[in-house]
Amino acid sequence: MYAEFETYLREHMQLSDDELRLIHSFAVERKVRRKQVLLQEGEICRFKIFVCKGILRTYRTREDGTEHIVQFSSENLWVTEPESLHNHTPSRYYIDAVEDSELIFWTKSDFDTLFAQIPRLKYFTERLISRNVTLGRDRIFSAISSTPEEKYDEFIQTYPTVFARVPLHMIASYLGLSLKTLSRVRHAQLKR
Amino acid sequence: MYAEFETYLREHMQLSDDELRLIHSFAVERKVRRKQVLLQEGEICRFKIFVCKGILRTYRTREDGTEHIVQFSSENLWVTEPESLHNHTPSRYYIDAVEDSELIFWTKSDFDTLFAQIPRLKYFTERLISRNVTLGRDRIFSAISSTPEEKYDEFIQTYPTVFARVPLHMIASYLGLSLKTLSRVRHAQLKR
DNA sequence: GAAAAACAGCGTCAAATGTCCTCTTTTCCC
DNA sequence: GGGAAAAGAGGACATTTGACGCTGTTTTTC
Secondary structure (H helix, E strand, O other): HHHHHHHHHHHHHOOHHHHHHHHHHHHHEEOOOOOOOOOOOOEEEEEEEEEOOOOEEEEEEEEOEEEEEEEEEEEOEOOOHHHHHHHOOOOOEEEEOOOOOEEEEEEHHHHHHHHOOHHHHOOOOOOHHHHHHHHHHHHHHHHHOOOOOHHHHHHHOOOOOHOOOOHHHHHHHHHHOOHHHHHHHHHHHOOO | OOHHHHHHHHHHHOOOOOHHHHHHHHHEEEOOOOOEEOOOOEOOOEEEEEEOOOOOEEEEEEOOEEEEEEEEOOOEEEEEHEEEEEEOOOOOOEEEOOOOOEEEEEEEEHHHHHHHHHHHHHHHHHHHHHHHHHHHHHHHHHHHHHHHHHHHHHHHOOHHHHHHHOHHHHHEEEEHOHHHHHHHHHHHOOOO
């Protein structure tokens, strides 16, 4: 499982063998089953995760119990709950597995050590954050400006791999639509 | 105008007199009128702005010309278009002034110099970004899970100062509602 | 391999929302 | 100061969306 991650690292950064070893030394590999919960609401998030295989989702619930997905994370993506991780505050989000998944964990303090010793890793992470900020804005723009049909199309284009692997009601939850509306959109598209 | 900013700096960071002077040496103060455009779609964003006074808005248009506001920025907030700034790509967003405003500008390269020389500033900025990521997530959650009434109430609570100073159609644009729906929500609330 | 749960389509109805329009008040700008 | 533009409320109407209930199918689980 760690092989995928090392490939990813080599593709995105130039690191010395020592640096690669250091990163590996703090990593904890773990396989999880579908539906397994990795972070509960109210818990303090203590880890950063890299997804080697599978899909995770980050979601939040309303008082009425409905779940609303703010993020899917598939292969080669990082997952954490930054607010809880950085401030040591209870998380308002859940994280769980949509599929059986293969993950790599680091604790916050270990990752901070890595940042201190490997400037390139720090720099790379900053770029990832910056890109995430951009994606977040795009999502907000889409949420406030697009029709359900447009949201659905954008989702398929942006996350083609995720699309085929998660149930429709989760896509509806992610897009902020009812399952009914989503199925209407899909039905209408069949005719074209 | 610069006095407000220096107060802000002193409140949030411990900086030496030399560091304060260095920051000041790169700053460009500028007053702008209401509706003045600071960044156009297609332009490359070259600055970071601190708002001393007034309100800016960041928005994007659809093909049909409708404007959709992704952010309001009032006193003591920073504004830029990170995607364009970091990647030197054409901005997809507009930034303009909602009120007559007093602003301080830095170029990207000057700010990078400041980061290199003042680690505390870098650290502080990272915290701001982290907080913005959290706010962005909250906004997404709200957009996909809340009713129009809830969105309106949350907006008032989160941005009480902005709320009183921008026209309603901009609030509707920010929340992703039609002006009609917003005015209906407000009307219904009068009765309670 | 059987029972249970999850998934997703569909119909109907009611409610929410948007569009288009007019009308009034306020603000802006020369 | 006066004309033009902007802002916003409200009515009428059409459309969209969601809630609920039901059904058949697939998938999971033990």
